[in-house]
Amino acid sequence: MTIGIIGAGKVGTTLGAYLCKNQIAVSGYYSRTYEHAVCAADFTETKAYYDLQAVVDASDTLFIASCDGEIAHVWDCIASYELAGKVICHFSGSLSSYVFSGIEATGASGCSIHPMFAFSDKFKSYEKFSSAYLTMEGQERAVQKMRQLFEGLGHKVCFVRAEDKMKYHAAAALASNYMIGLFQTSLDLLGECGFSEEDGRQLLEPLVKNNVRAMLERPTAEVLTGPVERNDTGTVRKHLNVLQGTNAEDIYRSIGKELLVIAGQKNPKQDYTMLSHLL
Structure with a gap:
C-alpha cells in the first residue's frame, strides 16, 4: 500500500506523519497551495507534488484530507484519471462516501473515515493519534482495507451507515x-x-x-x-x-x-x- 495525501493542513499532515512514523508508505502530498504541500512533505520526509494527477498515479490509496467543502470538487477532479483498483478515502465527519459520485464506473472503491480526534496542532497531533477511535462507512473493499490498516496500528474501528453520518457528526459536535x-x-x-x-x-x-x-x-x-x-x-x-x-x-x-x-x-x-x- 502506498498512500497519497491530497490536502496539507492539520489533518493531512497529522495522518502523513503518523503513517510514516509507523512505516506505512506515503508517496507524498498535493495541495492547491504548493508551498503547503512542500511544508508537509518536508516534515514527513516525503514528496511534494505540483500536479494532482502525479500524486494519483504514484499511489494505490488516496487520502483526501481537504476541508468538507472541497472534497466533492477534489473527487470531480480526479474521477477522470485512471483509478481502477485504487482506494479513495476522505476524513470528513459529516460527509458520507456518497460524495464519491459515480465511483463504481471508475473501478475504484471509496469510503469515509472519521477519527474522533482533535487535530489541534499541525506538527504535534500525530504524536497522540494512536489513541484515536475511527468510524468508517463505504464500499466493502475500501472499508476492509482501511480497517485492516488501522486495526493493525492498534486503533478501535467503528462503523456507521452512510445515511446516519450527519447525525453522528452532530453527536460529536455536542x-x-x-x-x-x-x-x-x-x-x-x-x-x-x-x-x-x-x-x-x-x-x-x-x-x-x-x-x-x-x-x-x-x-x-x-x-x-x-x-x-x-x-x-x-x-x-x-x-x-x-x-x-x-x-x-x-x-x-x-x-x-x-x-x-x-x-x-x-x-x-x-x-x-x-x-x-x-x-
Whole structure:
C-alpha cells in the first residue's frame, strides 16, 4: 500500500506523519497551495507534488484530507484519471462516501473515515493519534482495507451507515464544541457574579473533571444529580427567574428537558410532571 495525501493542513499532515512514523508508505502530498504541500512533505520526509494527477498515479490509496467543502470538487477532479483498483478515502465527519459520485464506473472503491480526534496542532497531533477511535462507512473493499490498516496500528474501528453520518457528526459536535459553549456560559454567569475568569475556571474545574470522568465510566442515569434529578421545582424556578430573557435561559431549558428524561430513567416512580411544565 502506498498512500497519497491530497490536502496539507492539520489533518493531512497529522495522518502523513503518523503513517510514516509507523512505516506505512506515503508517496507524498498535493495541495492547491504548493508551498503547503512542500511544508508537509518536508516534515514527513516525503514528496511534494505540483500536479494532482502525479500524486494519483504514484499511489494505490488516496487520502483526501481537504476541508468538507472541497472534497466533492477534489473527487470531480480526479474521477477522470485512471483509478481502477485504487482506494479513495476522505476524513470528513459529516460527509458520507456518497460524495464519491459515480465511483463504481471508475473501478475504484471509496469510503469515509472519521477519527474522533482533535487535530489541534499541525506538527504535534500525530504524536497522540494512536489513541484515536475511527468510524468508517463505504464500499466493502475500501472499508476492509482501511480497517485492516488501522486495526493493525492498534486503533478501535467503528462503523456507521452512510445515511446516519450527519447525525453522528452532530453527536460529536455536542460532546466537543458545544461543551465549550456550555462551559463559557457558566463562566459568563460567574463573571456577572463578580468572579474573574481565572477564579471561575478554578471554581468549575473539579465539577467538570469529576462529571466527565463519571460520565465516561458509568451510565448517565447513575451519574445525574442536582435539582432536576431531585425534582426540586422551587430551585429550578428560581434559576429560570435569574436567567430570564438570556441565552443562558434557553440553554438551561433545553438541557433541562434532556435531564428530565434521564431523571425519569433513574427514578421511575418519581412524578416529574410539574417540573416538565416548568421547563
